[in-house]
Amino acid sequence: MSTFPYFPHTEEDVRRMLEKVGVGDLTSLYGDVPAEFLRTQPYDLPSAKSEEEVLSIFEDLGKKNVPLKVFVGQGSYDHYTPSVIPYLTQRSEFLTAYTPYQAEISQGTLRYIFEYQSMICSLTGMDVSNASMYDGPTAAAEAMMMGLACTRKKTRVLLSRTLLPHVTAVVENYARFHGVAIGYVECEDGVSSIQSMKDELAVGDVAAVILPSVNRFGIIEDLEGFADAIHEAKALAVQYCDPSALAVLRSPAEWGMDVAVGDGQPLGIPLSWGGPYVGFMACRKDYVRKLPGRIVGQTTDKEGRRCFVLTLQAREQHIRREKATSNICSNESLMALWVTIYLSVMGPEGMRKVNTLSYGGAHCLKDKLLCTGLFEEAFPGKPFLKEFTLLSKVPSETLQKALLEGGFFAALPLGIKVGDKEMVSFTVTERRTGEEIDSLVEVIKNVKP
């Protein structure tokens, strides 16, 4: 018998265990499986490999990816990761634990979730946060379901056309299967139209409205009057936010919203080709019983010491089964720890600086791009933070090709044309230097329209 590093079994161990169980060999443990289903052939898979061999397979795969300077956001932002985060989140006691079912030996997990909830509440201004969702788009879909649960018997949900497309796609997909009719708040000059929303609300039967904070064009939306109109229609006001931007922008609570959702990725989580990220979800306390997912609360132990537990579990699937508010079980706990450490490292001052640097870089790039004469303003005068949209006079394919050759991922086409010009999106985070911005502009200047 060959040994393998993850299996401690010696021949003698196996013999002794089989004897205790009372069977002759390992395959006899499958005596209850109908013979026709028992495999007799090995898998058609490669043979076992050494660590060095496996590493080199991944290194070779990695070489097939092209490293690019990222000047695109659209829901995934290239912010810096402080080095303490991977170091601390790799600690085995966090990494190899599961859901804190046994509170007495899970105080580490329970405490960081409590801190995470506190930070999400602080950024959004909401009263209660859950312990995390899969990602931003699924958190938005859960907010839709929450709206239905809170308003009873209503069947419609409104989405702003200015939400990021991948958010809209996921919410629409959940809606289709859950029997929810989706209506749209139309876009006017790059932002959600309040008149369009009021018209849709007047149709009736609206359970919730989902609006962006910073929208798909990068514009910071002015949502004055939106929440009041939504509440008049007895629907839930939901805002989809970039939590990094919330450190400086008006919070969902300040806009009068009931639920705040979004993706925690901009809080120092690597791009990682789209995951794992972490969805966040917070609400006003009136709605806590309908909030999906796990929630950690403070209490005391028998000696009166402060401690933390999973609480309000009567909402959850393992108790309520088909009557639960959601089916979520495993969420993105380790990524919640990631953003908790990020926000601890950054603090209020670091968050302000990240936003200031990104803001400055983005405005600098926008001015330089306009100077090339190859672009026009898409939404003149609209305020933005780190992401903006321009109209490209050069076909986006030509632009993309030149940028890739120059080592850049930038000017992502949004699939919207105005006359013969195409909308393209740019993002600048604090990781982008002045030199990188200049060389990006240089590459673009040399594009032949």
Add this chain to the structure above:
Amino acid sequence: MKYYDKLIFELSKESRTAFSLPEDKFGGNLSDIPSDLRRKEGPLLPEVSEVDVVRHYTNLSQMNFGVDTGFYPLGSCTMKYNPKINEQVSSMPAFARLHPLQPECSVKGALEMVDALDGALAEITGMKHFTFLPCAGAHGELTGLMIMRQYHMARHDEGRVKVIVPDSAHGTNPASAAVAGLQVVTVKSKENGLIDVEALRDLLGDDIAGIMMTNPNTLGLFEKDIKEIASLVHGCGGLLYYDGANMNPLLGMVRPGDMGFDIMHLNLHKTFSTPHGGGGPGSGPVGVAEHLVQFLPTTKVSGFHGNFAVMMRAYAYILMLGKENLPLAGQYATLSANYIKESLRDAYKLPIDSICKHEFVFDGLIDDGSAHAPDGVGATTLDVAKRLLDFSFHAPTIYFPLLFHQALMIEPTETESVETMDSFIDVMHRIAQEASEDPMILRSAPHNAPITRPDETTAARNPVLKYQDTI
């Protein structure tokens, strides 16, 4: 493990910082944003130094128990060892720096990795292709049920709105069905813990979309009537969904596709060794048989390409084990569970006497010691679980499945040595002995953990859910 009382907010002192950012060369001024669009006050976040952060989270970690700390026999969760090469691979900059919307020509390595993992999982399960968008097991269930509904819709068979779920199923099964817009019909288990095929037959009809099954089921028992079940459900026009949470013992031995399942999910964080992370990130890829492949691309259930870094870990695991060792994982997991079951049945009630797969369920202590308790109350499964913590073992899953009142569900996995299991068995015997002589020892446990039992009633009655509520 020692008790540590701080929250990061309590270490805060104005103007301390731990971040490191370049000098501002752009001169951007946030005050140029209209003031109505800005927040009035900065957010309440800690102001701490880097060493504060490192010590705080190190101290928190030391109140936590993980697989790397010790034996973690949590039933239905497959807490196997998480190989460290997985971590090295998943953080490689050549992958970590990829933006999810980058053009395909710049992410060929990532795409190739996903294709290779798809091929390997298809071979292991007998499915045709997988989608990797689901981020966890329950998310996979939801995705799978969406595929099931789409199949019926495409056939203009919209009346199939019910899904059959056994009473022993994971709680996520009925919850996922409800989210997918399906009604749940429960099928009972027989005395022997297996699905009652006769009862199932009565439920079948042209309103049935399909059945969700775990095989082996949550009692760790192989549903040996699967062939008949598959033929009955298919015969009535329904599909079979396989909840892959319990796939581990079947590695190398049995393929869900061969048993007649049409759709399934895998929990990469269970069977394929990726770390559980305190409750995620997981990955719940959904595989389908050939006739359903057309429905895979339309299941947009998460933002980008799924939990890619988790997928990389799973692929590293498959490459390390190879075709030779994958079957051993299944066999050793099964051997371990049966070994513990046979070693403890003299002290704990074994409701179903049968060979098990990767896990099994006791129904509490044979002697709960109620005769020796001053108040006549004996030790429960909860008390056994809490007492185990005193001996540096994680507790098994308790009070699930719901078929037994004192359920104690044990899953040892293939990565535990016989010595580890023997010391667990010794402790479980000692606990049973203590219970029969003085159940108060169990009822007041744990005695050596960082805290004693928390007051959960107060936590729920007067919720304190954030630091701001405490000041």
